[in-house]
Every structure is written in C-alpha cells, then in structure tokens.
Amino acid sequence: MECDACTGKKFLAVKSCLTCMASFCQTHLQPHFQIAAWKDHKLTDPDGHLQEKLCATHQKSLEIFCKTDETCICLVCVVTGHKGHEMVELESERREKQKQLGTTLSEIRRRLEKRENTLKETRRALEQIKISAERQVQEHEKNFTDLIRCIQKTRRKLTERIREHENREREKAKVVMERLEKEIEELKRRNAELKELSETKDNVHFLQTFSSCCVLPADGDSTSFTVTADFSFEDLRKKVSSLKKNLEKMSQWDILTCTPPGLYPLLKSINRIRETIRGNCEVRAKKWDFYV
Numbered sequence: 480m481e482c483d484a485c486t487g488k489k490f491l492a493v494k495s496c497l498t499c500m501a502s503f504c505q506t507h508l509q510p511h512f513q514i515a516a517w518k519d520h521k522l523t524d525p526d527g528h529l530q531e532k533l534c535a536t537h538q539k540s541l542e543i544f545c546k547t548d549e550t551c552i553c554l555v556c557v558v559t560g561h562k563g564h565e566m567v568e569l570e571s572e573r574r575e576k577q578k579q580l581g582t583t584l585s586e587i588r589r590r591l592e593k594r595e596n597t598l599k600e601t602r603r604a605l606e607q608i609k610i611s612a613e614r615q616v617q618e619h620e621k622n623f624t625d626l627i628r629c630i631q632k633t634r635r636k637l638t639e640r641i642r643e644h645e646n647r648e649r650e651k652a653k654v655v656m657e658r659l660e661k662e663i664e665e666l667k668r669r670n671a672e673l674k675e676l677s678e679t680k681d682n683v684h685f686l687q688t689f690s691s692c693c694v695l696p697a698d699g700d701s702t703s704f705t706v707t708a709d710f711s712f713e714d715l716r717k718k719v720s721s722l723k724k725n726l727e728k729m730s731q732w733d734i735l736t737c738t739p740p741g742l743y744p745l746l747k748s749i750n751r752i753r754e755t756i757r758g759n760c761e762v763r764a765k766k767w768d769f770y771v
C-alpha cells in the first residue's frame with residue numbers, strides 16, 4: 480500500500496482514513512493528529528479496499544451493520560431506509576461472527592483429524608492385505624510344488640513296482656518253460672526208445688531193458704505255472720481317482736464357492752497312496768517268499 484498523498488517517490492502507507500477514503504505515509508498522516516476538525520476521522524491499518532467501505536448510495540463510510548438485511552450501511556442509511564431494523568455496531572457484529580468462525584474452524588479441524596486418521600487406517604489395512612496376500616501366495620506356491628513333486632514321485636514308484644512285478648513273473652515263467660522243454664525232450668527220447676524196444680525181436684534184450692525204460696518217474700506238479708496276473712492296485716486306483724476328482728473340484732472352486740478346499744487333504748491322500756504302494760510291495764514280497 481502506497482501513500483495517496485505523496486507526489487514523486489511514493490512512501491508506504493502506515494494508516495488509511497475511512498473518512499478521507501485515502502491511505503497516508505507517516506508524514507502525510509500528521510495533519511490527522513494536528514487539525515482539530517480531523518480528530519474524529521476513522522483511521523485503520525493500511526487498507527487496499529477503501530472503495531468497498533463506502534456506501535454505494537450515499538458515498539459515506541459503512542459504519543453500522545443491519546442484522547435484518549445482513550448488510551453494512553452508512554449513517555445516512557440508518558435514518559432513511561432501515562426503520563425498525565435491528566442494527567448493531569460493526570465491531571459487535573464482527574465479534575459475534577468471529578465466534579461462529581471459530582466454531583467452523585474447530586469443526587474443520589475435527590473433520591480433518593478424522594479424515595486423516597481414516598486415511599492412515601486405510602493405508603495400514605492396505606499394507607496388511609498386501610502382506611497377507613504375499614504370505615498366502617508363497618504358502619500355496621510351496622504346497623503346490625510339494626504336491627506336484629509328490630505326484631511325480633508316486634507315479635515313478637508305481638511304474639517301478641509294475642515293471643518289477645512283470646520281471647518277476649517273466650523270471651518265474653522262464654524257469655517253468657525251461658523245465659517243461661527239458662521234460663518234453665526227455666519224454667520224446669523215452670518215446671523213441673520204447674518204440675524201438677517194442678519192435679525188437681531179441682527177447683533177452685527186450686526184458687533186460689524194459690524195467691529201466693518203461694517205468695516213468697512220478698508225474699509231479701512241479702511244472703505247473705500259475706500267473707499271478709492279479710497285480711491289481713484296486714485300492715490305489717480308487718484313491719488316485721478320488722484325488723483327481725478333488726483336484727478338479729479345487730480348480731473350479733472360485734466359480735462355485737468362496738472357500739477353496741485346502742491343499743492339505745490332497746497331500747494327505749497322496750501320502751495314503753504312497754503307503755498303499757509300499758504296503759502292496761510288502762505283500763508281494765511275502766507271496767514270493769512262499770513261491771520260491
């Protein structure tokens with residue numbers, strides 16, 4: 480704010496006069512203290528809105544507040560257009576409105592604090608969600624890796640057991656077949672000998688050879704071969720199929736329900752399958768002890 484009275488270099492205003500409707504520097508303000516007629520001029524801190532403080536109708540300074548019209552009026556307005564209106568001094572109205580402003584300010588502070596707290600809580604909740612999601616992903620990743628490894632191991636083991644069984648059966652059949660071939664050869668040889676003997680005319684030779692050639696060894700059961708083909712993992716097959724069903728169910732859970740079937744029961748059923756394989760294997764071993 481510059482002094483309105485300075486000519487040439489303008490000094491900063493120290494006061495504004497609402498009566499003169501001008502702002503003055505220290506030097507140009509002096510007459511207000513010296514001239515008696517100016518003693519009741521209304522001085523304020525330097526003010527750039529002096530025009531706003533003038534009544535638009537009477538060009539007088541606004542000094543009264545009409546509560547009825549909620550507006551600032553000049554002293555001429557007071558006696559002309561506001562009969563019966565409730566009027567107060569600007570300072571008193573200002574004090575009242577200042578109180579209202581204080582209330583509004585503290586309400587703003589309260590809302591700010593509340594919103595800021597809510598924001599903080601939301602951030603914290605978000606962080607928690609992130610951490611929890613991370614933990615769950617890792618847990619499921621690990622469980623699925625275990626599950627897949629478990630399935631692969633079980634599959635390898637199962638194939639191994641079936642091949643082992645095939646080999647044992649083959650070995651067993653080979654022994655029986657060799658024995659049968661030997662006996663067939665022996666029987667053919669005996670058959671030829673006896674045929675020749677039956678045709679000989681030499682009675683002595685016939686009688687002397689007969690007992691050694693014609694008495695056959697007991698027809699034993701040693702050559703029978705029982706195929707233990709019933710190497711059925713019926714129990715195991717059921718368990719694998721139920722595991723498959725569970726896995727399929729799990730892959731569709733997000734459409735059907737909100738709670739996924741846990742991985743734990745699946746791992747458990749895989750373990751049951753492994754135990755079954757081990758069990759079957761022991762039973763097989765016992766059967767073979769009996770055969771050999």
Ligand SMILES: [Zn+2]
Nearest residue numbers: 482485504507
């Ligand atoms: Zn001046």
Ligand SMILES: [Zn+2]
Nearest residue numbers: 496498499520
């Ligand atoms: Zn003045």
Ligand SMILES: [Zn+2]
Nearest residue numbers: 534537553556
């Ligand atoms: Zn007026």
Ligand SMILES: [Zn+2]
Nearest residue numbers: 545548561564
């Ligand atoms: Zn009024």
